[in-house]
Amino acid sequence: MIGVFHPGRSIVHRAPALVKLGLLAVFVTVAALVSSLAWLAAASVGVVLLFALARVPARVALRQIVPILWVLAFAVPVQVLFGGWEAAAVMAVRLLVAVALAALYTLTTPVSETLDAMQALLRPLRRWVDADRVGLALALTIRCVPLLADLVREVMEARRARGAEGSLLALAVPVIVRALRTAEHLGEALTARGFDD
């Protein structure tokens, strides 16, 4: 979600976010319940076709899926050891299908549409849940990931410049102080933009 949206006009892009979220939940649940390798292989082909339908370039799609391969590189040998080859293959394909479907959703859906969908979902609960506030919290969570990543990178550079590479203190203290200050500034900016309740 962190800036991975790939703009387009395909039917997958134009489908309402709520429909896509619903289908994502159904497909991932089905993939989790199916234990036939043949069916999972067919599902994988289906996912590839969906990516083609969305006209997402292979390079962009792979960038989202490659990180899970690192997890599989550790998880598959363990599963082979304890459950055999077939169980390992089912687990790997299941995970790949789920991650690829989630990636397809984030590549074809702007965050603002996800927020709107979430607010629509929460509308029946408006007596108990403030949908605007939940949406804002989600937006801020997404925003904070690159913000904190930049902050940690800068502090690590400063730590290296001071020759204190191994010092946890030289990393933790500035990161915490700057994170708190950033949170304060972000809150102030939101207040200035009218999100003050």
Place this chain on the structure above:
Amino acid sequence: MSEIVFEGVSHDFGAERVVDDVSLVLAERRIGIVGANGSGKSTLARMINGLVSPAAGRVLVDGLDVSRRAREVRRRVGFVFTNADNQIVMPTVREDVAFTLRRHKLEKADAAARVDATLERLGLTDLADRPAHRLSGGQKQLLALASVLVAEPGILVADEPTTLLDARNARLIARHFASLDQQLVVVSHQLELLEDFDRVIVMEHGRIVADDVPSIALDAYRVLIA
């Protein structure tokens, strides 16, 4: 043109008095505020938007008491911060500009049209679907400006908007500020940004020590920091 009034305004941070009994009427189109670090200029600017409430006195924007009617005032007063990174909330440029309008209860098509027009005006149309956090410093500040302007405020307050930018991007932002129709209140260390303004206020230790046309006020400031 809007009228911003400070009536006997003071403010403290802990034991330190940062704004000391300031009374002002700001009715010009472009007003600059200069002063050394800790002179109280940013605190004064923040009071216009209600980000800081005065400990004594009151601030009025078009007759509205900022402390009591902050929400109404914020619809009239946009605020641009020094570090645009702290102002960006949404992942893409278009979404961040549109985010401002979420509370404005506009029709989707009207909001989209307003976002597109603002992006176009600031030359951000080609970057509309780019990740906001990967823009250059100048582009981020333009995005911050767009996110404020899309709400069509009558007054724009900017707290050192060019301090973190290189000379080229600072000039770009200054050019955009110069083209705005809004009443502008700009806090800046970069004196050339304020040279064409209608009025410049110089602050020192929370007080106003000069208040004049730029040619006179900026000379007074240069003498002060020499």
